[in-house]
Amino acid sequence: MSDILEVKGLSFRYPDSTRRAVADFDLSVPQGEIVVLAGPSGCGKSTLLRAVNGLVPHMYSGEYGGEVKVGGVAVKDSSMRDLAQRVGFLFQNPENQIFMFTVERDVAFGLENLGVPREEMRTRVDEAMRLLDISDLAQRAPHELSDGQKQRVALAGVLAMRPQLVILDEPTSLLDPKTAAELVALVARLRRELGTTFVVVEHRLDLLVKVADRLVVMNEGRKVMEGTPRDVLFRDEAESYGVAVPAITQVQKMLAKDRLVPTSGLMTPAELAAAVGGGSR
Amino acid sequence: MIELRNVTFVHQNGVKALDGVSLKIDSGETVAVVGENGAGKTTLVKHVTGLLKPASGDVLVDGQSTSTTSTARISRKVGVAFQNPDHQLFSESVEEEMAFALRNFGFAPQLVEERVKWGLELFGLEEYRKSSPLVLSGGEKKRLTLACILAWDPEVVILDEPTVGQDSIQKERLAETIKMLSSAGKTVVVVSHDIEFLWPIQPRVVVMKAGRIVGDGPAATLMQDRELLDSARVVQPQLVSLHQQLTKRPERPFTDALEARRWLERGKRTP
Numbered sequence: 001m002s003d004i005l006e007v008k009g010l011s012f013r014y015p016d017s018t019r020r021a022v023a024d025f026d027l028s029v030p031q032g033e034i035v036v037l038a039g040p041s042g043c044g045k046s047t048l049l050r051a052v053n054g055l056v057p058h059m060y061s062g063e064y065g066g067e068v069k070v071g072g073v074a075v076k077d078s079s080m081r082d083l084a085q086r087v088g089f090l091f092q093n094p095e096n097q098i099f100m101f102t103v104e105r106d107v108a109f110g111l112e113n114l115g116v117p118r119e120e121m122r123t124r125v126d127e128a129m130r131l132l133d134i135s136d137l138a139q140r141a142p143h144e145l146s147d148g149q150k151q152r153v154a155l156a157g158v159l160a161m162r163p164q165l166v167i168l169d170e171p172t173s174l175l176d177p178k179t180a181a182e183l184v185a186l187v188a189r190l191r192r193e194l195g196t197t198f199v200v201v202e203h204r205l206d207l208l209v210k211v212a213d214r215l216v217v218m219n220e221g222r223k224v225m226e227g228t229p230r231d232v233l234f235r236d237e238a239e240s241y242g243v244a245v246p247a248i249t250q251v252q253k254m255l256a257k258d259r260l261v262p263t264s265g266l267m268t269p270a271e272l273a274a275a276v277g278g279g280s281r
Numbered sequence: 282m283i284e285l286r287n288v289t290f291v292h293q294n295g296v297k298a299l300d301g302v303s304l305k306i307d308s309g310e311t312v313a314v315v316g317e318n319g320a321g322k323t324t325l326v327k328h329v330t331g332l333l334k335p336a337s338g339d340v341l342v343d344g345q346s347t348s349t350t351s352t353a354r355i356s357r358k359v360g361v362a363f364q365n366p367d368h369q370l371f372s373e374s375v376e377e378e379m380a381f382a383l384r385n386f387g388f389a390p391q392l393v394e395e396r397v398k399w400g401l402e403l404f405g406l407e408e409y410r411k412s413s414p415l416v417l418s419g420g421e422k423k424r425l426t427l428a429c430i431l432a433w434d435p436e437v438v439i440l441d442e443p444t445v446g447q448d449s450i451q452k453e454r455l456a457e458t459i460k461m462l463s464s465a466g467k468t469v470v471v472v473s474h475d476i477e478f479l480w481p482i483q484p485r486v487v488v489m490k491a492g493r494i495v496g497d498g499p500a501a502t503l504m505q506d507r508e509l510l511d512s513a514r515v516v517q518p519q520l521v522s523l524h525q526q527l528t529k530r531p532e533r534p535f536t537d538a539l540e541a542r543r544w545l546e547r548g549k550r551t552p
Contacts, residue, residue, distance in 0.1 A: 040448040041420035092419070092445075093365075144294070147318035173445040174364075176317040176474050177516035203448055206477055206519065242448030247477060248519040250538035255545060269519050273526035276545055 002072070004165050004197045005029040005052065009066035011221075012047055012056055021047040023221040025066070029165075029214075032195040034187065036208050036229070039218035040242035045201050048218070049167055051075065052199070054083040071164045085114065088158035088166040092173055094150040097157070103145075104129070104138040107156045114161075128160040131190070148179035152186075159190070168200040172207060181207055206246040209233065209266055217241050230266050248272060282308040282437060282468045283329055288338035290324055298324040299335070300492035308436070311459060311469045313479045313500070316489035317514035322472045323364065325489070326439050329470070331355040343436065357386060360430030361439040364472075366422035369429075370414040375406060378414050379429050386433055400428035403458070405451075420446030431458075437468040444475045456482055480504065480518035481536055488513045501533045 007027040013020040022044045029035050037045055050056040054075050057064045068075040070086050078086075091097050100106040107128055111121045129135045132152045137145065142153055151171065158166060168187070172180035188211040190196045202208055209215070209229040217225035217232060219241050225232050232238055233245050234253055245253075248269050256263040261275045283306040290299040298321045306312055314322045327333040328340045331347040340347040342355055363369055372378035379397045388396070401407045404424040409417060414425060423446060430438060440459075444452050452475075459482055462469050473479055479486075479500065486503045488496030490513045496503055504510070504521045517525075520541055524534035527545075535541040 038448075040450060041418050041446060046418065170446065174318075174442070174474070176320075176514045177476055178511075178514035179318060180474070181516065203444075203446070203452075204475065204477075239449065242450040244449035244452065244477075246519060247480075247538055248523060251520070251523065251541045251545075254538065254542045258546070260545065269522035270526055273523055276527070 002031060003028045003069075004031045004071060005199065006069040006072075007048075007051075007066070008068075010048070010051060010068055011063070011065035012051060013063040014047075014060065015062050020063075020221050022051065025218075025221070025223055027216060027223065029197055029199065031164075031197050032191055033213045034191055034198045034200065034211055035214045035216060036205070036212045037199060037201045037216050037218065038203065038205065038241075038243050039224075043218040043242075044221040045218055046169075047221075049089075049169065049199070049201065052165070053087045053089050053167060054078065054080055081114070084110065085161050086164050088161055088163035090151075090155055090158055090166065090168045090171055092170040094147070094154040097154045098142040098150055101141060102138065103134060103140050103142055103153050106142055106153055107160050110157055110161050124160045124162065125156075128156040131159060131194075132156045132186070146179075148175055148182065151175065151179075151183060155186075159194075159196075163196075165197045165199065168198060168202075170202055171200065172202065172204055180204070184208055184211055187211065203244055205229070205233075205244050206248075209246065209249070210268075215243075217243055230264070233266070234263070282306055282310075282343060283470075284341040285325070285328065285335075286339045286341070288328060288335040288340060290328065290333060290336050297492050299328070301338070302492070302494055303338075304487065304494060304497075306468060306470065308468055309463070309466045311463045311482065311484040312471070312487055313482070313484040314470065314472045314487045314489060315474070315476065315479070315513070315515050316495075320489040320513070321492040322489055323441055324492075326361060326441055326470065326472060329437070329439065330359050330361050356435075357433070358435055359437040359439060360433065360435035362423065362426040362430055362441065362443060364441040364445070366419070366426045369426055370422060373413060374411055375401070375409045375414055375417070375425060376411065378425060379432055382429060382433055388433070396432040400432045403431070404428045404454075418446065420448070420451060423447065424451065427455075427458075431462075435467075437470070438462055439470045439472075441472045442474065443471065444473060444478045452478055476504075476516055476518050480520065483536060488515065505534065 007025055010022055010025040011020050012022045051068050058080050098106050108121055108125045134152050172183055184207045187198055212229050215229045215232040233249050239245055252267050252272055255261045285302050285304045288299050288302045291297050316322055331352040334348050343358055372381055376397050379400055380393050383393045443455055459469055483500050486500045487494055496509045504518055510517055520535040
């Protein structure tokens, strides 16, 4: 399958900074993959995301090197208007992207801005609301909703644009554990049903590692690790880059060294308990 | 140190955010407040700081009612780092930001300087000393608000979602800081969805749901109560879940991965 996102030798330095925020960065993401981006704070994740959605270099100027392509087209040569349709961005705090009087109007906001014809807009808004199970909220005021619902409304607005690539910036950090798990399940479902490609920045990996295809770790602007979540989390250096290795994976890793449990795949607490003969004591 | 007596609070839109909440937190306790979005956790915190006054009931901080004490006086005793650091950062530089409250509280210049240095080092922010707080990343801003509060050494430290935007190294440091505050006799209240972060700290846990407290007890006991956690949309820590599936004994679950490994290996040697 063709790559939806191609980053080749990307470097970027902000004008007031002495070091490059992103340095010689390469990344290819095929359609339908879920890629998680991790790394210590200040490692360049936000700048990389800006280079994908076009804020770098269109809004933030600086020393730009290398190339970023979304759907085969260079971000640098695309207009923000064009990029807005191809790259969806879900902010950490949905409050930052919800502001209309009704849910329906909010989901339609991006499409209205692009001047999409009325009928087409109706179809796409209904479809997005149905996908996220918020059709019954269509006439509600967004500020009256729970945080989990707001997150869904914001994501519906993103999906209504039918982007090729969706970026999620710490999507679960403000959600309660159950709501966070539901959002991760939703991401997995959207990938399965629509073939949507996701790039997710997240520190809380306990939920995401089960659905992600790949984990990329950044440090000081560079890519320092890349592989399946299992491969990256099993390497000792992951923790030195501030990657939160889930507690259950830490146990699995230690037991795997002693060959007490399988070394392939990441196990849940239930799977691990079963593998060591749970309930016997 | 903190006491809520049958506190009720209703938002302007008519939603009852706190519904007859009674809670007593002793000096030196570390308490985690968990529960679903909109359960009333932040509203509860705002009552302790005196930013919100109860519609009925009373809130006492160190024996004084927040309804009759000025917010400024309460803030000398209660330091709070809010969920969104943008709501409390306003100075031109990071060091100014830290010095602001200290000067307001009448600290001597020499002490202000020492405390600023201490706080910036503790949270790895030295390199930003002269920078505007606005250029910091979300995680760095959160650490700065924390440094600001700890610098004036309040009796009660309240952290609302402190782990958002923090990598695992910062989280570990944060957990260490909470333990350090606790051993220094401070009262610490942490509001968090990050159960995996809270678990190794082993705090007293208060579970909230729809404006009420539905559970209150030591983490080791409370986190074994699946039914209660489910009803409040809280997920069990992974190690508790593992422990429960390995053994039916109601002993203390593993607090870290090493403990789990030791337990499992012991089992292999003596089948």
